[in-house]
Amino acid sequence: MAERLLDLLLAELPDAVVEVGSYLGDEIALVHRDRVRDVLTLLRDHESSKMDMLVDLTVVDYLGQSPRFEVVYHLRSTTFGHRLRVKAGVPEDDPTIASVADLWKSANWSEREAWDLYGVRFEGHPDLRRILMYGAFEGHPLRKDYPQNARQPLVRRPDAPPTDELTTRLRLHSHDRRVE
Amino acid sequence: MNQPASYIPTKLQEAVNWAQKYSLFTYPFATACCAMEFMSTLGPRYDLARFGAEFPRFSPRQADLLIVIGTIVERQAPVLRRVYDQMADPKWVMAFGVCASTGGFYQNYTVTPGADQVIPVDVYVPGCPPRPEQVMDGLMVLMNRIQDHRGSVQREVGPTATATPILDRRRLPVLPDGTSMVLDKEERMPKDGRVR
Amino acid sequence: MSLDSTGTVTPYSPSDELAGTIPLPPSLAAYADEPERLPTDEVIVNMGPSHPAMHGTVRIVARLDGELIKDADVQVGYLHRGFEKECEAATYTQIFPYVDRLNYVSAMLNNVGYAMAVEKLLGITDRIPERAEYIRVIVGELSRISDHLTCIVASLAELGGLTTFFWGNRAREHVWELLEDVSGARLTYSYCRIGGVAWDLTPDFADKARVKLTKIADYVADVRKLVERNRIFLDRMEGVGVISKEDAISYGFTGPCLRACGVAYDVRKDHPYSVYDHFDFDVPIAHGGDNLARYLVRIEEIYQSMSIIEQALAQIPPGPIIMDDPAIALPAKREVYNTIEGMIAHFKHIMEGIRVPPGEAYSYTEAANGELGFFIVSDGTGRPYKCRCRPPCFYITSALRDMILGANVADVVPIFGSINMIGGECDR
Numbered sequence: 114m115a116e117r118l119l120d121l122l123l124a125e126l127p128d129a130v131v132e133v134g135s136y137l138g139d140e141i142a143l144v145h146r147d148r149v150r151d152v153l154t155l156l157r158d159h160e161s162s163k164m165d166m167l168v169d170l171t172v173v174d175y176l177g178q179s180p181r182f183e184v185v186y187h188l189r190s191t192t193f194g195h196r197l198r199v200k201a202g203v204p205e206d207d208p209t210i211a212s213v214a215d216l217w218k219s220a221n222w223s224e225r226e227a228w229d230l231y232g233v234r235f236e237g238h239p240d241l242r243r244i245l246m247y248g249a250f251e252g253h254p255l256r257k258d259y260p261q262n263a264r265q266p267l268v269r270r271p272d273a274p275p276t277d278e279l280t281t282r283l284r285l286h287s288h289d290r291r292v293e
Numbered sequence: 294m295n296q297p298a299s300y301i302p303t304k305l306q307e308a309v310n311w312a313q314k315y316s317l318f319t320y321p322f323a324t325a326c327c328a329m330e331f332m333s334t335l336g337p338r339y340d341l342a343r344f345g346a347e348f349p350r351f352s353p354r355q356a357d358l359l360i361v362i363g364t365i366v367e368r369q370a371p372v373l374r375r376v377y378d379q380m381a382d383p384k385w386v387m388a389f390g391v392c393a394s395t396g397g398f399y400q401n402y403t404v405t406p407g408a409d410q411v412i413p414v415d416v417y418v419p420g421c422p423p424r425p426e427q428v429m430d431g432l433m434v435l436m437n438r439i440q441d442h443r444g445s446v447q448r449e450v451g452p453t454a455t456a457t458p459i460l461d462r463r464r465l466p467v468l469p470d471g472t473s474m475v476l477d478k479e480e481r482m483p484k485d486g487r488v489r
Numbered sequence: 490m491s492l493d494s495t496g497t498v499t500p501y502s503p504s505d506e507l508a509g510t511i512p513l514p515p516s517l518a519a520y521a522d523e524p525e526r527l528p529t530d531e532v533i534v535n536m537g538p539s540h541p542a543m544h545g546t547v548r549i550v551a552r553l554d555g556e557l558i559k560d561a562d563v564q565v566g567y568l569h570r571g572f573e574k575e576c577e578a579a580t581y582t583q584i585f586p587y588v589d590r591l592n593y594v595s596a597m598l599n600n601v602g603y604a605m606a607v608e609k610l611l612g613i614t615d616r617i618p619e620r621a622e623y624i625r626v627i628v629g630e631l632s633r634i635s636d637h638l639t640c641i642v643a644s645l646a647e648l649g650g651l652t653t654f655f656w657g658n659r660a661r662e663h664v665w666e667l668l669e670d671v672s673g674a675r676l677t678y679s680y681c682r683i684g685g686v687a688w689d690l691t692p693d694f695a696d697k698a699r700v701k702l703t704k705i706a707d708y709v710a711d712v713r714k715l716v717e718r719n720r721i722f723l724d725r726m727e728g729v730g731v732i733s734k735e736d737a738i739s740y741g742f743t744g745p746c747l748r749a750c751g752v753a754y755d756v757r758k759d760h761p762y763s764v765y766d767h768f769d770f771d772v773p774i775a776h777g778g779d780n781l782a783r784y785l786v787r788i789e790e791i792y793q794s795m796s797i798i799e800q801a802l803a804q805i806p807p808g809p810i811i812m813d814d815p816a817i818a819l820p821a822k823r824e825v826y827n828t829i830e831g832m833i834a835h836f837k838h839i840m841e842g843i844r845v846p847p848g849e850a851y852s853y854t855e856a857a858n859g860e861l862g863f864f865i866v867s868d869g870t871g872r873p874y875k876c877r878c879r880p881p882c883f884y885i886t887s888a889l890r891d892m893i894l895g896a897n898v899a900d901v902v903p904i905f906g907s908i909n910m911i912g913g914e915c916d917r
Contacts, residue, residue, distance in 0.1 A: 137609055137850050165738050169851075169879040173866055185864065187851055187879070191738055191752060194759050198851060219741030222887035230573075245566035245916055246403070247368045254402045254574065261401050261574050268371050269410055322539055324546045324568055325913055326593035329639070329676055333665075336658035351541035369546065369567045372538055398586065401571035422676055 118162055118197050125155055141198045149184075149201045150211040156188060156197065157216055164188035164197065167217035170224060172203075172231040176257035181205035182233055186213075203233055212238040230255040307440070313357075313383070314436040315345040320356035322376060325363025327390040330422040339425035344432055353379040358435075361408040364392035364399060370411045377412040385435060387416045390423055397421060531559065534898065538567040544643050546912045547886065549893070549901060556897045563889045568912035576876035580842025581607050581683060584876065589677040591878060592914040595636035595857040597628045597668065600681035605762065606852035606863035607683045610845050616812060621685035622764045623805040627698075628671060628680065630794040630801075634705065635664040636857030636909075637745075637787040637794075644906025645716060648725055653712045660708035663701040670694060683843055684818050685811025695802045702795050709791055726781040730892045730904035733778060740891075741884035744859025745790060746908055748774045749782035756855035768800045780907040817843055842871025851879075858882045858909055880914045 119133040122142055129148030134141050144152045156164045169187040180202035188197045203210050212235035214220045224235040225244040232253035235241060243250065249267065252259055321331060334341050335349070342348075350356040353376050365373055377386070388408050391397035394417040396406035408414055415438060418431035537548035546567035552560040572591065576584050588603040589596040604625075608614050642657025665675050670691050672680040680687050691697075716722040732740075737750040747754055755772040757765040773789035775782035811818045815834050824831030847869040853862040862879030885908045892908075893901050 136848055137612070139851055166741055168741060168853075168860065169862055169864065169877075171864060171877045173849075173875050187862070187864070191754060217741070218736065218739040219884050219887065222883065226883075243566075244564075245569040247566070254571070257577075259402065261571075261578060263402050264367060264405075265402070266367050266370065266405065266410070268374055270412070323544070324539075325570075326590050326676060328544070329593055332639075332643075332658060333662065333675075336662070337655050338659065338662050349541075364568060364570055366567065366569055368569065369538060372567075376539060399570050399575065401574045403569050403571045424675065 143200045146201045153213050163190045163192045165191050167219045172227045172233050174257050209234045209236050214238050310440050314439040317346040317358040318350045318356045319358045319360050321349050321360050323362040327362040327422040331362050334425040334428050357384050359386045360389050361393040362389040365405045365408050366403045370405050374411050386414045388414045389418050391421050558893050561890050566916050568916040572917040580871045585679045590913050592911045594639045595632035596677050597632035598856040601625045601629050602854040602861045603863050604681040606865050609852045610850040618809045620808040621810045623801050624686050627801050630797050631664050633794045633857045634791050635661050637791050640909040647902050647906050656708050660705045689810050725903050729780050729900050731779045740888040743881050745786045746885050749786045750778040751776045768797050770797050780903050783907040882910050883915045886910045886915050
């Protein structure tokens with residue numbers, strides 16, 4: 114079922130597709146960033162795909178690679194039951210991509226979340242502001258170069274127990290092998 | 294007649310403490326997983342009502358035991374402080390579960406490492422989430438502290454901001470000396486490459 | 490109430506012309522014959538993030554005109570605990586406690602969903618022992634019962650039915666007792682392992698479960714008797730919080746909330762995983778997309794889950810409960826304590842984690858709130874490069890604004906209760 118989707122994509126928008134493939138049973142299409150709206154509109158509206166549900170939208174941060182970010186869309190069709198993963202690379206120096214919040218309503222919040230946590234800007238989003246973090250937070254915490262323990266506290270008691278030593282020790286010992 | 298002059302006030306204080314420890318009105322500041330276990334603790338099988346602390350008061354003004362149930366994240370911390378400041382004296386605080394005590398195994402950019410970074414805490418109940426038996430144990434520890442007149446945390450840090458002018462309430466939280474606990478931008482950001 | 494000339498009592502209603510005869514204060518006398526022109530101010534009401542009727546940590550800033558909600562801003566994030574950041578720093582096995590605390594009311598289903606995602610990435614999905622699959626189904630469906638019960642009775646308690654809360658709580662204690670027998674924990678189990686489950690069922694589990702299931706069914710029947718013919722309950726649930734089928738799909742609804750809109754999408758039926766194709770069960774749907782439909786779907790799913798558990802208990806085969814592969818499963822404790830090879834294997838397993846080949850996989854299961862997906866990117870080490878959880882109720886909560894617009898401010902409480910927003914899962 115889903116192979117036909119990839120064929121459809123290659124037939125209709127051959128210049129928008131960088132690469133198609135399949136891994137572990139998931140069909141994947143990597144598309145150009147500028148054409149992602151065309152691809153998603155086609156997949157939503159074409160009568161043999163009818164992907165009427167944007168199941169998930171997220172970003173992967175491949176620090177040190179080019180392009181650095183990859184926006185990942187998971188689509189599903191309620192009519193046919195098939196699924197497709199569409200990915201688009203976004204470079205670090207210009208982290209913008211077209212918003213699809215008007216195609217699927219679920220994209221509204223998930224794009225806000227992607228902007229909040231990864232700093233990928235969605236052009237044309239009606240209300241792009243932070244959703245999980247607070248307004249005074251600086252930076253995008255799920256980027257790989259954001260240290261895991263870098264808190265930006267809003268309030269502290271003056272006599273609060275210090276946390277520097279504890280968190281620094283944790284950081285050295287356990288994780289964060291990618292953050293330095 | 295040979296008793297020292299403070300005999301009657303002391304006994305009176307004991308009686309007041311005795312009354313207070315059996316009539317705790319709780320404010321459950323429920324945020325996370327521990328709330329499910331708190332529901333069980335209130336529920337028919339474990340029945341916190343036996344200790345006189347069964348009735349959740351969702352108004353801070355009417356409560357005298359703040360139970361911080363679950364993870365406090367940095368975004369939630371000013372809210373917690375505000376609720377604490379709105380409670381009338383005397384008041385006590387119980388940290389329910391490890392997240393409220395230390396942040397638990399969440400040591401990252403968003404989780405406050407313990408509610409005691411923001412408000413003073415009397416009793417820490419460990420567990421992730423604590424079993425209802427542990428909660429009752431923690432409650433009895435707190436009751437003993439109240440009876441011994443050791444429990445009320447605000448005695449250690451002075452009176453809190455219940456008398457704050459109304460206009461200042463927007464700049465929460467405000468300390469008794471009139472200064473604000475809100476960190477400004479320089480204080481908020483990590484310094485010298487160290488994280489906080 | 491008023492008496493007319495024939496002596497029959499007619500109920501008073503605000504539209505009654507009697508209402509017009511109530512004298513107005515002098516300052517408003519000019520508006521006496523035009524009640525709709527009475528000057529009103531819009532009020533901003535702030536609900537949450539700590540609110541008695543908001544059992545999640547959500548904040549709703551609503552602009553009210555009288556009782557009606559004109560505009561609202563739903564703010565989540567008051568329980569954002571950095572799940573993904575923690576996952577990137579933990580080994581694949583260490584992530585189980587974190588997924589427990591996503592949807593903490595049905596932690597087993599999260600366990601199963603995450604374990605299946607890693608197994609898909611490892612390519613061992615069809616090598617899981619069958620007994621482990623059956624155990625996963627049993628504990629998962631028990632968790633689903635617990636989740637639906639909690640959702641129903643918590644929202645009923647917010648409507649004033651505290652009795653149902655206590656009865657549902659008792660039923661939930663029975664579920665938790667069973668799960669405690671299996672896993673040792675009441676709420677956050679960390680019971681699944683990659684390649685199987687941690688421990689076998691207790692010898693008397695099946696008998697105990699059958700007894701407990703009848704007790705739970707009794708409690709559910711009691712709760713239903715109290716509310717389903719109750720006028721107050723029906724008035725507050727029926728036709729309140731309606732969302733259309735198209736909107737629900739567009740918002741990414743899954744699970745009971747989508748099925749309450751008449752879409753029979755259930756991952757267990759549409760993309761069967763584990764051993765769900767061995768069981769005979771129905772996918773309940775309801776029409777209307779309102780609070781009552783969501784309530785009815787959840788009630789029926791409790792019965793379906795009970796039926797699945799009974800079938801699974803009858804069918805469960807004997808055998809191992811975790812894969813026999815030293816690269817994936819921890820060695821048995823007696824080997825760890827008594828042989829040097831076992832000790833080394835254990836040490837490497839704990840310190841370095843399970844080596845997962847590079848790649849990415851999206852695996853999805855039917856959790857209590859809908860499709861719970863895990864999108865894992867591996868770079869070939871023992872820790873995931875990225876572990877994204879697709880939270881079902883994040884998308885459902887994103888529609889909350891549309892559902893409460895135009896409703897009365899009191900209706901926010903049942904609407905919010907019926908979508909079952911779980912803070913840990915929504916904000917992660």
